[in-house]
Amino acid sequence: MEKAVVSSSETAAPPAFLRREAVPLLLFALLLVVPFVARFFAESYLLSLFMRVMIFAIAALSLDLILGYGALVSFGHAAFLGFGAYAVGILAAHGITEATLQLPLALLSSAVFALVTGALSLRTKGVYFIMITLAFGQMAFFLAVSLAAYGGDDGMTLPGRSRLFGLPLLEDDRALYALIFLALGGCYLLSRSLVISRFGRVIRGARENPQRMAAIGFPLFRYQLTMYVIAGTMCGLAGFLFANQTGFVSPAYMTWQRSGELIVMVVLGGLGSLHGAILGAAAFLLLEEWLPDFTEHWKMIFGPFLVLVVLFARGGLLGALRRIGGRG
Amino acid sequence: MSLTLLYVQTLNGLQLGVLLFLIAAGLTLVFGVMDFINLAHGVQYMVGAYLAAMFTALTGSFFLGLILALATALAFGLVLEFLVFRHLYSRDHLDQVLATFGIILFLNQAVKLIWGAAPLSVPIPEALTGSVKLMDGLLYPIYRLAIIGSGLAIAVLLGILVSRTRIGMLVRAGATNAAMVSALGVDIGKLFMIVFGFGAMLAGFAGAMVAPVLSVEPGMGDNLLILTFVVIVIGGIGSVRGAFIAAILVGLVDTLGRSFGPALLAAVMNPSAASQAGRALAPMLIYILMAAVLFFRPAGLFPVRK
Numbered sequence: 150m151e152k153a154v155v156s157s158s159e160t161a162a163p164p165a166f167l168r169r170e171a172v173p174l175l176l177f178a179l180l181l182v183v184p185f186v187a188r189f190f191a192e193s194y195l196l197s198l199f200m201r202v203m204i205f206a207i208a209a210l211s212l213d214l215i216l217g218y219g220a221l222v223s224f225g226h227a228a229f230l231g232f233g234a235y236a237v238g239i240l241a242a243h244g245i246t247e248a249t250l251q252l253p254l255a256l257l258s259s260a261v262f263a264l265v266t267g268a269l270s271l272r273t274k275g276v277y278f279i280m281i282t283l284a285f286g287q288m289a290f291f292l293a294v295s296l297a298a299y300g301g302d303d304g305m306t307l308p309g310r311s312r313l314f315g316l317p318l319l320e321d322d323r324a325l326y327a328l329i330f331l332a333l334g335g336c337y338l339l340s341r342s343l344v345i346s347r348f349g350r351v352i353r354g355a356r357e358n359p360q361r362m363a364a365i366g367f368p369l370f371r372y373q374l375t376m377y378v379i380a381g382t383m384c385g386l387a388g389f390l391f392a393n394q395t396g397f398v399s400p401a402y403m404t405w406q407r408s409g410e411l412i413v414m415v416v417l418g419g420l421g422s423l424h425g426a427i428l429g430a431a432a433f434l435l436l437e438e439w440l441p442d443f444t445e446h447w448k449m450i451f452g453p454f455l456v457l458v459v460l461f462a463r464g465g466l467l468g469a470l471r472r473i474g475g476r477g
Numbered sequence: 478m479s480l481t482l483l484y485v486q487t488l489n490g491l492q493l494g495v496l497l498f499l500i501a502a503g504l505t506l507v508f509g510v511m512d513f514i515n516l517a518h519g520v521q522y523m524v525g526a527y528l529a530a531m532f533t534a535l536t537g538s539f540f541l542g543l544i545l546a547l548a549t550a551l552a553f554g555l556v557l558e559f560l561v562f563r564h565l566y567s568r569d570h571l572d573q574v575l576a577t578f579g580i581i582l583f584l585n586q587a588v589k590l591i592w593g594a595a596p597l598s599v600p601i602p603e604a605l606t607g608s609v610k611l612m613d614g615l616l617y618p619i620y621r622l623a624i625i626g627s628g629l630a631i632a633v634l635l636g637i638l639v640s641r642t643r644i645g646m647l648v649r650a651g652a653t654n655a656a657m658v659s660a661l662g663v664d665i666g667k668l669f670m671i672v673f674g675f676g677a678m679l680a681g682f683a684g685a686m687v688a689p690v691l692s693v694e695p696g697m698g699d700n701l702l703i704l705t706f707v708v709i710v711i712g713g714i715g716s717v718r719g720a721f722i723a724a725i726l727v728g729l730v731d732t733l734g735r736s737f738g739p740a741l742l743a744a745v746m747n748p749s750a751a752s753q754a755g756r757a758l759a760p761m762l763i764y765i766l767m768a769a770v771l772f773f774r775p776a777g778l779f780p781v782r783k
Contacts, residue, residue, distance in 0.1 A: 222571060269768065273775045276514070276570065280710040281771050283703065284764040291764075295757030405703055409516075409578055416575045448586035455579030459572045460564055 172470065173424040176431070177334065184326050196322045198438060200394045202431050203333045204387050209414040209426035210336055211383035216412065217421030218344050219376055220356040222279045225266075225286020226411050229381045231293055231403030232259040233388020238398030239299055241307050248311035248319070252389055259385025260378050262289070267377035271370055286408055293400035304399020311393055319393060329390050333427070336383055340423050343379070352376050417458060419467025428466055481615050486736045487729065492621055494728025495628025499683035500701065501708040501720040502635055503676020509652035509715020509781055511669050513562070514570050516577040518680055519702025520584040525550045525681025526688040526697065527588050530597045539602035539689070546685045547678055554677020558670055566669065585695045596692035624686050631679070632721050639717050648672060652715035652781050704731075707767050713777030723778065727763050734762040 167174070180203060187195035208230055215221040236255035245251065266285040273281050294302050310319040319325045343349050354362045355369045363369055392398050401407075410433065418429020436454075440447035462469040504518045528549050533542030561580065565573050601620045608616040639645035647668055650658045659665040684698070691697070708727050712719025739755025746754070770778060 216571075222574075269772060273771050276508075276714065277710065277771055277775055277777075279514075279570070280706060281768055283706070284767045284771075287703070287764045288761045288768075291760040292757055294760070295753065297753065297756075406699070409574070412571070413575055413578055416571050420571065446586050446590050448582040449590065452579040452581070452583030452586070455582070456561060456576045459568070459576040459579070460561075 172428070172467065173337070176424055176427055177337075180330060180333070184323050193322055196326050197394065198434070200322075200326055200329050200390075202434050203329045204390045204394060205411075205414065205434055206427040206430040207333050207336050207387040207390070208384050208411055209418070209430040210333075210340055210423060211380040211387070212411050213415045213421065213423055213426040214340055214343065214380045214383070215373075215376055216415055217423075217426070218349065218356065219352045219373055221271075221373065221377065222282075222412070223270075223377075223380075224279045224283040224405065224408050224412070225289070226282075226380075226384060227403045227405075227407035228262065228286040228289035229259045229384035230388040230391060230407070231289055231400070232262055233385035233390075234392035234398045234402050235293060235296075235299070235388075236385075237311060237389055237392035238305055238307060241311075242299055242305065246309065246312045247315065248313050251311050252386075255385050255389040256382050259388070260382045263378040263381025264374070267374050267381070271373055271377065283405060283408070286403065286405060290400055290403045290405070293403060300399065302400065304397060304401065307392065307396045307398065310396065311389075325393060329394070332386060332390060336386070337423060337427070340383075343376075344423070348372065348375070413455065417455070417465050419465035422467055425465060425467040432466055481612075482736070483733075484611070484615055485617065486732055488617055488621070488625070490729035490732030491725065492625050492628075492728070493732055494725035495625055495632070496683050496687060497701070497704055497708050497728055498632055498721050498724035499628055499686075500680045500705045501712070501724050502632075502717055503672075503679045504705055505709040505712065505715055505717065505720045506648060506652070506672050507676050508709060510648060510655060510672050511566050511651075512655070513566055514573045514577070515562070516574060516702065517557070517580040517584070518676070518705065519698030520581050521550065521554060521677045521680040521698070522684040522701060523588065523693075523695070523698040524553060524584065525684030526691075526693045527592055527597070527684075528553075528681065529685035529688045530599045530693050531592070533599050533688075539599070543685050547682055550681025550685075551674050551678040554681075555670065555674045557677070558673045562673065563666070563669070581699070585699075589695045594695060596694040597688075598692060599688040601689040620689060624690070627686060628683075631682070635679075635717060636721075644668075644671065704763070707763055709777075711767055711770050711777055713779040713781060715781035716777070716779040719777060719779030727766070730766055731760075731763050735759040738762070 180199065183199045184196060187199075208226070211229075212223065212226045215223055233255040236258055237251045240246070240251050240254060266282070270278055270281045270285065299305055309317070310325065313319060319328065344353070351362065351367050351369075351372050355367070355373060359369060388402070391402065414429040414433045415426050416429070417432060418427065419425030436451055437447075440451055444450070458465065458469075464471070500518065500522055503521075504515065507513055507515050507518070525546060528546035529539075529542055531542075532545040532549075533539050536542050536545070557580070561576065565576055605620045605623050608618050609622065611617055637645075639648060647658060647663055651665070651668055651672075655665060658668070704727065708723045709720055711727065712721070712723030738759040739752050742751035742755050742758070745751075774780070
């Protein structure tokens with residue numbers, strides 16, 4: 150009798166791979182379908198909305214690498230979004246619209262900023278780390294505000310999207326959508342392989358017990374700094390894409406509220422699971438987009454929603470999904 | 478002339494400093510005693526300002542309005558503590574950041590719903606209007622002096638409360654080791670509630686005091702909140718004395734840096750480059766100060782010994 154029950158449940162259950170990967174597969178499948186479905190509705194609106202979702206998913210994903218896996222709460226992560234965006238804007242202002250030049254600058258400037266600020270920030274722990282990353286984020290913000298030649302406070306409108314090998318390939322929304330989709334997929338796969346690598350296990354070990362990891366002989370500072378630079382660079386990529394999607398660059402991309410929103414996305418989706426960050430970014434942006442349709446005072450619904458998620462849905466939306474899904 | 482400007486700006490910096498201290502005192506205690514990151518502390522300042530505006534308009538008297546606003550701010554803080562915050566003390570910092578971020582969104586929108594999105598203005602009370610001549614060519618508004626004076630008075634009172642009374646002793650002990658205080662038979666839940674309510678009231682007081690000189694509007698606490706965090710981190714989390722010194726320091730550095738930074742830079746480089754660099758550097762000064770303090774003293778200027 151008992152044996153029969155076990156075997157029937159085995160045959161009924163989907164293969165282990167599908168069950169384990171159901172959420173990320175579903176997320177990417179939905180994002181893949183959007184441009185095909187969008188053709189029948191308000192195409193440009195839906196495309197730009199989901200491009201924004203994917204761009205912030207990349208940013209949240211990069212934050213999850215240090216926040217979820219390293220327990221390094223960076224409160225200045227939006228600065229990298231700004232570095233990536235301003236690389237596009239500043240080069241465009243000087244007539245350089247070539248993506249193969251803009252993108253390396255976006256990544257390089259983000260990486261250098263991450264290297265310098267990370268090296269200083271990682272000397273501190275816990276709450277002080279939160280605050281010092283906030284300080285660097287604010288410095289980047291005020292730097293952008295003071296760039297009078299590049300729009301200062303108001304920001305600047307880009308002449309057009311980046312050109313690829315001199316061709317206006319990205320002017321088409323669907324082409325840009327495809328590029329962002331590929332970027333998100335690439336970042337996701339890269340992050341997955343990072344966190345399961347030996348390097349990623351050292352980072353996770355440092356999260357659980359830094360003393361023990363240091364005692365075993367790992368130079369944690371170097372490992373954490375490397376992860377911090379990777380995360381910053383990845384967020385710089387999101388900034389590059391964001392500037393192209395909006396056609397606009399401004400200091401508003403790097404306010405502390407934006408950094409806070411990125412943290413909210415990661416925690417909302419489910420900390421330290423990568424696809425949780427994608428889910429969180431999607432949930433955050435879609436609620437922000439659609440709740441105002443019901444009431445002008447949508448933040449009075451959204452605010453308490455966040456509080457309720459914290460109080461009752463441990464592990465964020467992913468944790469809630471897991472519980473609804475039962476044991477699996 | 479420029480010396481007069483220096484005095485005026487020093488007084489302005491002092492005013493910002495005491496304002497920051499009033500908000501930071503509650504935040505540093507909540508943070509130090511309960512290990513609780515309360516991003517919503519800034520909206521309590523905003524709520525204080527709105528309450529003062531409402532009660533002043535209702536009663537026609539600023540002082541009566543102030544007292545009613547304080548009482549309501551205290552009650553409001555206690556209600557928030559009871560409904561939300563006490564469930565978060567044992568959670569990790571990230572959960573606290575997320576939940577209090579939600580409360581910011583809610584309250585910023587709620588004041589818009591109740592009082593409208595347009596800024597409110599509160600008249601300066603009759604008795605404190607006008608300016609006083611401090612020296613030749615230096616007139617300073619009486620009300621701003623009153624803000625500085627009341628802030629300093631509260632600082633002294635709070636200092637005595639924390640260092641000389643039994644409840645202050647418990648608070649200090651709680652900041653050092655809350656678990657041990659609880660094990661010694663102190664009702665730590667009640668202590669938390671008192672600290673929290675008191676902190677909310679101080680933030681509300683700060684909001685009410687500046688309501689006549691600033692515009693009362695939604696989101697007015699958001700940027701001040703970040704400055705307050707800078708203050709408590711520089712001062713050392715949990716230290717009221719550290720918060721006071723850091724608040725005055727931040728107030729002066731920020732105000733003087735913005736008004737004299739470009740001029741000082743102009744002495745060493747050409748004027749247009751100086752004004753460009755000055756605009757960039759002045760708002761950054763306090764963050765550079767904080768990063769430098771944390772670099773050399775990773776637990777702030779007056780760390781609470783754990």
